[in-house]
Amino acid sequence: MAEQERRQVSRREEPAEDIEDLDDSGVERAEKLKEETDELLDEIDAVLEENAEEFVRNYIQKGGE
Amino acid sequence: MSLPMVCGIETEYGITVLGADEFNPVVSSSLLINSYADSVARRVRWDFEDESPGRDARGPTAADAKPPEIETHLVNVVLTNGARYYVDHAHPEYSSPEVMDPRQAALYDKAGELIVSRSVRAAQSHLEAGQRMIVYKNNSDGKGNSYGCHENYLLDRKLAFSKIVTHMLAFFATRQVICGAGKVGAEHGQAACDFQISQRADFFEEEVGLETTLKRPIVNTRDEPHADPGKYRRLHVIVGDANMSEVSTYLKVGITSLVLAMIEGSDPPELAVLNPVGAIHAVSHDPTCRKLLQLTDGTRATPVEIQWEYHDRVRKYLHEADIQLDAVYDDVLDRWESVLTALEADPMQLDGVLDWPTKLGLLESYRHKNELDWSSPRLKLIDLQYHDVDPRRSIAHKLMDSGRLERILGEAEIEEAAVTPPADTRAWFRGRCLERFPNSIVAANWDSIVFDVGEDSLRRVPMLEPRRGTKEIVGDLLESSESPEALLEALGQ
Numbered sequence: 001m002a003e004q005e006r007r008q009v010s011r012r013e014e015p016a017e018d019i020e021d022l023d024d025s026g027v028e029r030a031e032k033l034k035e036e037t038d039e040l041l042d043e044i045d046a047v048l049e050e051n052a053e054e055f056v057r058n059y060i061q062k063g064g065e
Numbered sequence: 066m067s068l069p070m071v072c073g074i075e076t077e078y079g080i081t082v083l084g085a086d087e088f089n090p091v092v093s094s095s096l097l098i099n100s101y102a103d104s105v106a107r108r109v110r111w112d113f114e115d116e117s118p119g120r121d122a123r124g125p126t127a128a129d130a131k132p133p134e135i136e137t138h139l140v141n142v143v144l145t146n147g148a149r150y151y152v153d154h155a156h157p158e159y160s161s162p163e164v165m166d167p168r169q170a171a172l173y174d175k176a177g178e179l180i181v182s183r184s185v186r187a188a189q190s191h192l193e194a195g196q197r198m199i200v201y202k203n204n205s206d207g208k209g210n211s212y213g214c215h216e217n218y219l220l221d222r223k224l225a226f227s228k229i230v231t232h233m234l235a236f237f238a239t240r241q242v243i244c245g246a247g248k249v250g251a252e253h254g255q256a257a258c259d260f261q262i263s264q265r266a267d268f269f270e271e272e273v274g275l276e277t278t279l280k281r282p283i284v285n286t287r288d289e290p291h292a293d294p295g296k297y298r299r300l301h302v303i304v305g306d307a308n309m310s311e312v313s314t315y316l317k318v319g320i321t322s323l324v325l326a327m328i329e330g331s332d333p334p335e336l337a338v339l340n341p342v343g344a345i346h347a348v349s350h351d352p353t354c355r356k357l358l359q360l361t362d363g364t365r366a367t368p369v370e371i372q373w374e375y376h377d378r379v380r381k382y383l384h385e386a387d388i389q390l391d392a393v394y395d396d397v398l399d400r401w402e403s404v405l406t407a408l409e410a411d412p413m414q415l416d417g418v419l420d421w422p423t424k425l426g427l428l429e430s431y432r433h434k435n436e437l438d439w440s441s442p443r444l445k446l447i448d449l450q451y452h453d454v455d456p457r458r459s460i461a462h463k464l465m466d467s468g469r470l471e472r473i474l475g476e477a478e479i480e481e482a483a484v485t486p487p488a489d490t491r492a493w494f495r496g497r498c499l500e501r502f503p504n505s506i507v508a509a510n511w512d513s514i515v516f517d518v519g520e521d522s523l524r525r526v527p528m529l530e531p532r533r534g535t536k537e538i539v540g541d542l543l544e545s546s547e548s549p550e551a552l553l554e555a556l557g558q
Contacts, residue, residue, distance in 0.1 A: 037430055038434070040463070040464075040467060040469070041430060041431055041434055043463060044427075044431070044447065044460055044463065047450070047457065047458050047460075047463070048443070048446055048447070048450060049083075049446060049450065049458075052441075052442040052443045052445070052446040053442040055442075055446060056207070056442045056445045056446055056449070057442075058081075059079075059081055059206050059207070059449060060206050060208055060210065061079050061080075061081075061090070061155070061156070061205075061206040061210045061212060062090060062154060062155035062156075062210060063154075063210045063211055063212065063278055063279075064077040064153060064154045064155065064156045064158075064211070064212030064213060064278070065077065065153070065154070065211075065212060065213040065215070065277040065278050065303065
C-alpha cells in the first residue's frame with residue numbers, strides 16, 4: 001500500500017526545529033514580536049464594545065435556519 | 066456530479082441594535098436588506114414557485130419529519146451577482162450564487178460579507194440617534210441559540226443517499242479541526258469548557274434527519290435540488306461554521322467536494338465512527354486534536370488521523386481513476402496535507418491560517434496580558450467581535466489587515482464579486498439579466514426567471530441546468546440583446 005507508506009512518512013515528519021540558540025538577533029526578534037502583539041492587543045482594546053459583561057449578556061438571538 | 070462541482074454557501078448572520086428600547090430582529094433584518102436593495106437597484110422579488118424544502122431524501126415516509134416553514138411575506142431580493150438576500154426567521158441571510166469551485170465559493174462568501182457590511186452602513190442612517198446596528202458572521206449567541214452557515218453541493222441523482230450517510234458522518238464529525246471557527250465556552254447542555262473548536266458542534270443531536278432548527282442532524286436530508294430532480298440531488302450541509310478566514314472557507318468547501326466526488330465515483334470501504342454525535346461534541350471540545358474516537362471496525366483514531374484517511378483515499382481514487390484535476394483542486398489537496406501535518410504536530414502552528422487556532426492564539430495572548438480567567442466576559446466579547454462584519458470593528462479584519470491572518474483573495478475581486486455573477490454557472494444569466502433588464506423582471510429564483518414584457522401573461526424562463534446559462538453559452542446572446550423581448554425571442558421563449 002504505497003498510499004499508506006507515504007502517509008506514514010508524512011506523518012512522522014517533524015516540523016523544522018530551530019536549533020539556533022537565542023542569540024542577540026533572536027532576542028531582538030522575540031522582543032519585536034512581543035511588541036507587535038502588544039500593539040495588536042491595544043488596538044483590539046480600542047475597538048472592543050464598552051461594558052463587556054452587559055454587552056455579552058444582552059446579545060441574544062432567536063435560533064435560525 | 067464529479068469535479069468541478071457546483072456548490073454554494075448560505076449564511077445567516079446574527080444581528081442586534083445597540084441603544085434600542087425594543088429590538089425586533091425581523092424588523093432590523095428587513096431594514097438591513099431593504100437599505101441595501103434601495104441603495105443599489107430596483108428590487109426583484111424572490112419567486113417561491115419551485116420551493117419544496119420539506120422533501121426528504123430518504124423518501125416520503127420519514128415519520129419524524131415536518132416540513133420547515135417558509136415565511137413568504139418577508140423581505141427577499143435577488144442581487145446582480147446572482148445571490149439571494151433575504152430575511153430568514155429572525156436573521157438576515159445571504160445565499161451565494163452557484164459557483165464551480167472552492168475558491169469561487171470563498172470569494173462569493175466574502176462578497177456576501179462585504180454586501181452585509183455595506184448594508185449595515187446604509188441601514189445605520191435610518192436608525193435613531195444613539196442607536197447602532199451590529200451584525201456578526203458567526204453561529205451562536207452563546208446562550209443556546211444557533212443560526213446556520215449551510216453549504217450546498219450538486220450531486221448525481223444516481224448516488225444513493227444511504228451511501229452519502231455511510232461515508233460522510235465520520236468526515237463531518239472530524240473536518241471541524243480544519244474549518245471550525247472557534248468558540249469560548251459550551252452551550253446547549255454540553256459539558257463546560259474554556260474554548261472549543263466549533264461554533265456549531267454543541268447543537269447537533271442526531272445523525273441523519275430533515276430538521277435544521279431543532280434536533281439538528283449531522284447529515285441533513287433536505288431533498289430539494291433546485292435543478293432537474295431526475296438528474297441531480299443537492300446535499301445540504303448544515304454542520305459547518307461561518308468562517309472569517311478565507312483559507313478555512315476554501316478548505317471546507319474544497320475537501321468536502323473532493324470527498325463527495327470520491328463517493329460518487331467509487332466504492333471506498335466503510336469508514337465510520339461508532340457514535341458520530343458523541344464524536345462531533347468530543348472533537349470540538351479538544352483543541353489538542355488528540356482525542357481518540359472509536360471506529361466501527363474496532364480500532365481507534367484521532368480526528369486528524371481520520372482526516373488523513375479521507376485525504377489518502379481521495380488521492381488514491383483520483384490516481385486510480387486517472388482524473389486530471391483543475392489546479393484549484395490540486396491546491397486544495399496540497400493544503401489539506403500541509404494543514405493535517407501541522408495539526409498533528411501542534412495545532413497552534415495554524416494560528417494565522419485557520420479560524421479556530423487564530424482565535425485561540427489571540428484569546429490566550431489577551432488573557433495572559435490582562436491576567437484574565439477564561440470566564441471573563443471580555444474573552445466572550447472578543448469571540449463575538451472576531452466575527453463583526455464592520456471592518457473597523459471586526460477583529461478578524463484587524464488580523465487580516467495587519468498580515469496576521471492569511472488571505473487568498475484580493476479586495477478588488479471581492480468588490481467585483483459583490484456586483485458581478487460567476488461566469489460559469491446559470492448565476493451568470495440570472496445576475497446579468499437583472500443588471501440589464503431590471504424593469505422587466507418580476508421575480509427570480511434558483512431555477513427560473515419571470516419576465517414581464519407587457520403581454521397578457523408573464524414569461525418564465527426555466528434554468529433547470531445549473532451549468533448552463535453561463536457566460537460562455539449565453540454571454541454574447543444576452544449582451545447583444547437590446548431589449549428583454551429580443552432576448553426572449555433569441556432564447557426561443
